[in-house]
Amino acid sequence: MKAAVFKGPENMETKEVERPEIGEGEILLKVFNSAICGTDVRIYTGKKTKDVRTPSIIGHETVGEIVDIGTNVVNYKVGERVGIIPIIYCQHCDACLNGLENACENRQAIGYEFDGGFAEYVKIPKKAVEKGNLLKIPDHVTYSQAVITEPLACCINGLRKSNVQLNDTVLVIGAGPIGLMHVQLSKIAGAGKVYVSEIVDHRREKALQAGADEVINPEQESLQDKVKEFTEGKGADVCVMAIGVGALVNECAGVLKKCGTLNLFAGFSKGEWSQVDPNLIHYNELHVVGTTASTRADNRNALSLIANNKVDTEVLTTSGYSLNTIEEAITDVMYGTGMKSVLTINE
Ligand SMILES: [Zn+2]
Ligand SMILES: [Zn+2]
Incomplete structure (x- = not known):
C-alpha cells in the first residue's frame, strides 16, 4: 500500500510499504480521507517530539471503511463507514476514573504510538476496537464532512472548559479551522456575540x-x-486562544471582563514561556483553563452535530490533496494558505 512515512523533521516520504496484517480483535480500515491537524504540523516541523516515533505513519483525523476484521470483533462489521477516535484511554488511571479520559495518564494514540491515517490502510489495534474508538458515520454524512469530527470534538471539550453561557461575548484568537470551529460552537451554545482576531x-x-x-x-x-469598543468597555466573557503563541497570553487575559475565562486551547511549542501580569488574574478574578484532546462522548456529539447540519464543515476545510502532495498539505496549514487540508486517499 501507499503511505506517507515520517522520517524526521521536514522529512516525509510517500512510498510503498507493507499493508498491515490484522490479528485477533483488530480491524483493517481502508482510508478515504485524512485531515492535517495542527499537531501534525508541529510533528513535521520537529516542535512536537513526545510519543512520536521515526520512521512511522502519523495522522489521526481519519475516516474510512472497514474492509477486514479479526476474530472476536463484536460491534463492527465489514463495509461499515467509520471515523477514528485516536486516543486510547487506559480507563484505570486517576484521570480516567475521574471522568477525564482525554487527559489519561497512560494514553496511547493512533497516529503516535500506533501507525495512523496518512496511508491507504490503517490497522485499528485491539484495545481501540474494544473501547469503541471507531464511530459509525451515518449514511447521509460524507467522509469529507465526517473527517473533522475529532478536531470538532476537541473544540467541544474546549467549549465546556470555557463555560460559554447564554448571551456571552466570546473572543476567538486565530481564524484557522480550530478558531472557526470555536466560532460555530460558541454560537450553538448561545453566545450573544463572537469576535475573531486574525492577521x-x-x-x-x-x-x-x-x-x-x-x-x-x-x-x-x-x-x-x-474589544472595549465592541463591548462598551466591559470586555469579553471568554477568550479562546486557538493559536499557540505564548507572547499573546497576557494580552488575551487583559481583554476579559471580571470573572472571565481564558482558555489556552492550542498547544504551545516545547520550551515556550509566557509572561503574565498576575494582578490581571487576581483583581479580575479570572479563570485560566487549558484543554487537551477530547472524550469519546465529545466525539459522538461532534459527529451528531455534523449529521444534524449544525456545523458548516465546508468553511473549515480545503480539499484536493493526496498522499503525493502531503507536504504541500502540511505547509499550507503551517502558512495559513488554506484552511484544514484534507487528503483524499481512496475514492
Ligand atoms: Zn487533531
Ligand atoms: Zn487513563
Whole structure:
C-alpha cells in the first residue's frame, strides 16, 4: 500500500510499504480521507517530539471503511463507514476514573504510538476496537464532512472548559479551522456575540462566513481597544486562544471582563514561556483553563452535530490533496494558505 512515512523533521516520504496484517480483535480500515491537524504540523516541523516515533505513519483525523476484521470483533462489521477516535484511554488511571479520559495518564494514540491515517490502510489495534474508538458515520454524512469530527470534538471539550453561557461575548484568537470551529460552537451554545482576531485577510473573511459578528486585524488595530469598543468597555466573557503563541497570553487575559475565562486551547511549542501580569488574574478574578484532546462522548456529539447540519464543515476545510502532495498539505496549514487540508486517499 501507499503511505506517507515520517522520517524526521521536514522529512516525509510517500512510498510503498507493507499493508498491515490484522490479528485477533483488530480491524483493517481502508482510508478515504485524512485531515492535517495542527499537531501534525508541529510533528513535521520537529516542535512536537513526545510519543512520536521515526520512521512511522502519523495522522489521526481519519475516516474510512472497514474492509477486514479479526476474530472476536463484536460491534463492527465489514463495509461499515467509520471515523477514528485516536486516543486510547487506559480507563484505570486517576484521570480516567475521574471522568477525564482525554487527559489519561497512560494514553496511547493512533497516529503516535500506533501507525495512523496518512496511508491507504490503517490497522485499528485491539484495545481501540474494544473501547469503541471507531464511530459509525451515518449514511447521509460524507467522509469529507465526517473527517473533522475529532478536531470538532476537541473544540467541544474546549467549549465546556470555557463555560460559554447564554448571551456571552466570546473572543476567538486565530481564524484557522480550530478558531472557526470555536466560532460555530460558541454560537450553538448561545453566545450573544463572537469576535475573531486574525492577521490573515482571507481567514478574517472565513470567520465572518462562519458566523463571527466582528473581526479584528491585530496588526492594524489594538485588540484591547476593539474589544472595549465592541463591548462598551466591559470586555469579553471568554477568550479562546486557538493559536499557540505564548507572547499573546497576557494580552488575551487583559481583554476579559471580571470573572472571565481564558482558555489556552492550542498547544504551545516545547520550551515556550509566557509572561503574565498576575494582578490581571487576581483583581479580575479570572479563570485560566487549558484543554487537551477530547472524550469519546465529545466525539459522538461532534459527529451528531455534523449529521444534524449544525456545523458548516465546508468553511473549515480545503480539499484536493493526496498522499503525493502531503507536504504541500502540511505547509499550507503551517502558512495559513488554506484552511484544514484534507487528503483524499481512496475514492
Ligand atoms: Zn487533531
Ligand atoms: Zn487513563
